[in-house]
Amino acid sequence: MTIRVGTRGSALALAQTTALAARFAGEVEIVEITTQGDTDRSSLSQLGGTGVFVSALRDALLDGRVDVAVHSMKDLPTAPAAGIELAAVTKREDARDALCARDGLTLADLPEGAKVGTGSPRRMAQLRVARPDLEVVDIRGNVPTRLARAQGDPQTGERDLDAVVLALAGLKRLGLEDRATEVLDLIDFPTAPAQGALAVEIRDGDGAARAAVAKTDHAPTRAAVDAERRVLAGLEAGCAAPLAAHAEVADGMLFLSAIAYATDGSSRVAASHAYTLDSTRASELEEAARDVADRAVAELLDGGAADLVQAARA
Numbered sequence: 001m002t003i004r005v006g007t008r009g010s011a012l013a014l015a016q017t018t019a020l021a022a023r024f025a026g027e028v029e030i031v032e033i034t035t036q037g038d039t040d041r042s043s044l045s046q047l048g049g050t051g052v053f054v055s056a057l058r059d060a061l062l063d064g065r066v067d068v069a070v071h072s073m074k075d076l077p078t079a080p081a082a083g084i085e086l087a088a089v090t091k092r093e094d095a096r097d098a099l100c101a102r103d104g105l106t107l108a109d110l111p112e113g114a115k116v117g118t119g120s121p122r123r124m125a126q127l128r129v130a131r132p133d134l135e136v137v138d139i140r141g142n143v144p145t146r147l148a149r150a151q152g153d154p155q156t157g158e159r160d161l162d163a164v165v166l167a168l169a170g171l172k173r174l175g176l177e178d179r180a181t182e183v184l185d186l187i188d189f190p191t192a193p194a195q196g197a198l199a200v201e202i203r204d205g206d207g208a209a210r211a212a213v214a215k216t217d218h219a220p221t222r223a224a225v226d227a228e229r230r231v232l233a234g235l236e237a238g239c240a241a242p243l244a245a246h247a248e249v250a251d252g253m254l255f256l257s258a259i260a261y262a263t264d265g266s267s268r269v270a271a272s273h274a275y276t277l278d279s280t281r282a283s284e285l286e287e288a289a290r291d292v293a294d295r296a297v298a299e300l301l302d303g304g305a306a307d308l309v310q311a312a313r314a
Helices: 011-021 055-062 121-130 143-151 168-173 207-216 219-234 282-302 305-313
Strands: 002-007 027-032 068-072 084-089 097-101 115-118 135-138 163-167 198-203 243-250 253-261 268-276
Touching: 002 011, 002 055, 002 207, 011 027, 011 068, 011 143, 011 168, 011 198, 055 068, 055 084, 055 198, 068 207, 084 207, 084 219, 097 143, 097 168, 115 121, 115 143, 121 135, 121 243, 121 253, 143 163, 163 168, 198 207, 219 243, 219 253, 219 282, 243 282, 253 282, 253 305, 268 282, 268 305, 282 305
Parallel strands: 002 027, 002 068, 115 135, 115 163
Antiparallel strands: 068 198, 084 198, 097 163, 243 253, 253 268
């Protein structure tokens, strides 16, 4: 039996899906699906973010054109989708963001008024917190296109930005990690919920597809991104909200930190919590994720995070 694996057609989506599908059991066929996010060039804040890179893949899964759909998990809506099962969450690649600047510059080295591009409201807010003097530019486009805008077009050398901020995981999956001029630390630049992980979805109850992808599931990553996404859901924030959440399982504990930002960088609300694990059983990891997320959401709401999220939608 050949497993048909659906993916977006961008260079990054194809690279990460092809690498992952090589680990599935049996023969695979890669099927490219065009999503709204691939054709609509509006900013993510205007699109709303939720589902724009996912819905067409899910439709292809439900109508039988593909047996498996692979997504960047940070693009996945938090609400369950009828008829679809999250069969695997892959081991997370390095979750950090990377600055890709002209002339090897770091964030501290960028001159006053430098233009830095990103399509993420979270990154916009973080840049404005770190460097209020920068001009933050809303951009879209694939990874090579964004890199060219800061580091020069390969043909002409022309550029219109001084730097862009991209996910380090995407650069690594494309073999472009050497284009990063600085990897941004998680303390000052915590990342989007589920950044760096891939989600593998199947039709609910499809045992053959579940068995084919089973060995790509990574329980610690599943628990960590579950905690992060529960924060997203608890604040009723879309995946384009100015919200950061990062969790990890380490040293017998599940740690979670989350921050909601004003998009102009003027204020933020933060929460951090931990859960001591007695084991790494799936049931306990799920309980740990729920516990730390519930406590973080309560603290964030008490601090006014909902107002920041709502303001970002206006």
